[in-house]
Amino acid sequence: MKDAPYHHGALRDALLEAAERVLERDGLPGLTLRAVAREAGVSHAAPTHHFGDLAGLLSELAAIGFQQFHAAMTQAGAADGSPETGMARAKAYVGYAQAHPGLYGLMFRTERLDMKRPALDQAASASFTELVGAVGASRHEQISEQAMSLDQAAAIARAWCLIHGFTMLLLDGRLSNILRRLPAGTDAETLLDAMLRAPVGRPGA
Amino acid sequence: MKDAPYHHGALRDALLEAAERVLERDGLPGLTLRAVAREAGVSHAAPTHHFGDLAGLLSELAAIGFQQFHAAMTQAGAADGSPETGMARAKAYVGYAQAHPGLYGLMFRTERLDMKRPALDQAASASFTELVGAVGASRHEQISEQAMSLDQAAAIARAWCLIHGFTMLLLDGRLSNILRRLPAGTDAETLLDAMLRAPVGRPGA
DNA sequence: AGCGAAATCTTTACAGTGTAAAAATAGCGA
DNA sequence: TCGCTATTTTTACACTGTAAAGATTTCGCT
Numbered sequence: 001m002k003d004a005p006y007h008h009g010a011l012r013d014a015l016l017e018a019a020e021r022v023l024e025r026d027g028l029p030g031l032t033l034r035a036v037a038r039e040a041g042v043s044h045a046a047p048t049h050h051f052g053d054l055a056g057l058l059s060e061l062a063a064i065g066f067q068q069f070h071a072a073m074t075q076a077g078a079a080d081g082s083p084e085t086g087m088a089r090a091k092a093y094v095g096y097a098q099a100h101p102g103l104y105g106l107m108f109r110t111e112r113l114d115m116k117r118p119a120l121d122q123a124a125s126a127s128f129t130e131l132v133g134a135v136g137a138s139r140h141e142q143i144s145e146q147a148m149s150l151d152q153a154a155a156i157a158r159a160w161c162l163i164h165g166f167t168m169l170l171l172d173g174r175l176s177n178i179l180r181r182l183p184a185g186t187d188a189e190t191l192l193d194a195m196l197r198a199p200v201g202r203p204g205a
Numbered sequence: 206m207k208d209a210p211y212h213h214g215a216l217r218d219a220l221l222e223a224a225e226r227v228l229e230r231d232g233l234p235g236l237t238l239r240a241v242a243r244e245a246g247v248s249h250a251a252p253t254h255h256f257g258d259l260a261g262l263l264s265e266l267a268a269i270g271f272q273q274f275h276a277a278m279t280q281a282g283a284a285d286g287s288p289e290t291g292m293a294r295a296k297a298y299v300g301y302a303q304a305h306p307g308l309y310g311l312m313f314r315t316e317r318l319d320m321k322r323p324a325l326d327q328a329a330s331a332s333f334t335e336l337v338g339a340v341g342a343s344r345h346e347q348i349s350e351q352a353m354s355l356d357q358a359a360a361i362a363r364a365w366c367l368i369h370g371f372t373m374l375l376l377d378g379r380l381s382n383i384l385r386r387l388p389a390g391t392d393a394e395t396l397l398d399a400m401l402r403a404p405v406g407r408p409g410a
Numbered sequence: 411a412g413c414g415a416a417a418t419c420t421t422t423a424c425a426g427t428g429t430a431a432a433a434a435t436a437g438c439g440a
Numbered sequence: 441t442c443g444c445t446a447t448t449t450t451t452a453c454a455c456t457g458t459a460a461a462g463a464t465t466t467c468g469c470t
Contacts, residue, residue, distance in 0.1 A: 034427065044449090108377055161374060174315075251419055
């Protein structure tokens, strides 16, 4: 049982786990390179060797976020195109973001990430592919990612923008304006359910 | 003609204008207290007296953003409830965010703002009230902000989440995945148009 | 008009950050 | 065992936000 070896052995993974802990505990503003190093019990410059710079560490962490998110999404039900599954997946989407608000926020904070990092690029693409598949299934057709029609793209954008917008506004506390004025005890999931149930045309038509 | 008086005279406004310039030029990461002071030509501690701290300055700037946004929205057409006006206003929404990406991002970066600041609270509330009015008009009814039905809340959330989600994903560069695979020359506005045209039910149904 | 008080701005200082470079340590193949 | 490389620490620097003290101007009151 080593108590403080010079060579950690698995510092890379340890740093990522430490980063996730710091993010959950102190939020995005507290997620600094030095804080992560402290949490992992190493010197503040140790992460540099494994991740290059801060954007590198954050990007690898965001990649893990996308993988977790992807797993939560597939676990919520295969994309069979049924309305019930669609609703369940939408709730799983928001549910993941509520369970990991810092991580979800990080995944879409482009200016702090390096999207060219293979791990992040791959993980994000995988999630996107899954979204495309789910929307395709609901339309009973297969959507090619290479060349899609404007109609298909619009359907994908509608689904994604609705859920992502809801998630962001919810995490940013901007939906409390609405929730507060609803019958007492109405929670976000109820609002989400109502929002997705009825069809919508032009902005508020 | 004074060339460098000790008392600036109108430093508060000058700092806000400097902050807007810095934000447009260097983006959100470059918008620091000291950078704003440099841009305005004063010492780095001068802003403290007028805004208290960084969150104070950013909040006042975000308030200006909401006012500009509000003005752009009303200028795009009165909320008469017609589909054409609704579409025009949606495009004005995204158009404003594209013209002022840093400012729009700041307006929704809750962790860097102090929402209790009167100016910000008022400006944000005014924009929200306008949204409620627009959605109400499209439904040919008046929505009370005090107590709204779940149906009304869902309609508001649908419109807002769709547009805000689209805007955020667009500014974060996440829609390029879709735009790139569309017929050559398809721009964001075309996708927005298509997205808002057709009705949508459950996520991708 | 003049004088004290308040407002405004600068200077100085401190803890924290990311990053780069050099030094120290450990593991590993020959 | 020796040398090489990977890993980690130490040191240093420029930058940040904030607090406190000093300097300067303006304002209010008599």
